Amino acid sequence: MLLWLVTGSAVLLALLALGHARRLGRRLDELNHAYWELRYEHTRLRARVARLDPEDTAPAEPEPAPSMTPVAYVPLASLKAPASRTGEAPPPPAAGTPRQA
Numbered sequence: 001m002l003l004w005l006v007t008g009s010a011v012l013l014a015l016l017a018l019g020h021a022r023r024l025g026r027r028l029d030e031l032n033h034a035y036w037e038l039r040y041e042h043t044r045l046r047a048r049v050a051r052l053d054p055e056d057t058a059p060a061e062p063e064p065a066p067s068m069t070p071v072a073y074v075p076l077a078s079l080k081a082p083a084s085r086t087g088e089a090p091p092p093p094a095a096g097t098p099r100q101a
C-alpha cells in the first residue's frame with residue numbers, strides 16, 4: 001500500500017512539474033518575442049530621429065585602433081642551446097621566478 005502511495009505522489013509531482021515547465025516555456029517565448037519587438041522599434045525610432053535631425057545624432061569619430069607591434073617567435077631551444085653545448089652551468093634564475101627541478 002505504501003508503495004502505491006509513493007508512486008502516485010511521484011506521478012502527481014511529475015505532472016505538476018511538467019505543467020510548470022510548459023508555463024515557463026510559454027512565458028519565455030512571450031518575453032523573447034517582446035524583446036525582439038522592442039529592439040526593432042528602438043532601431044526604427046533611432047533611424048527616424050536621425051532622419052529628422054542628422055547633425056545632433058551624428059556618431060562621434062571612432063578612436064583609431066592602437067597599433068600592434070608584431071611579436072617575433074623565438075624557439076625555446078635556441079635560448080637553451082649555448083649553455084648546454086659549452087658545458088657551462090646555466091645562469092641563476094632571476095629574482096621572483098620559480099626554480100625548475
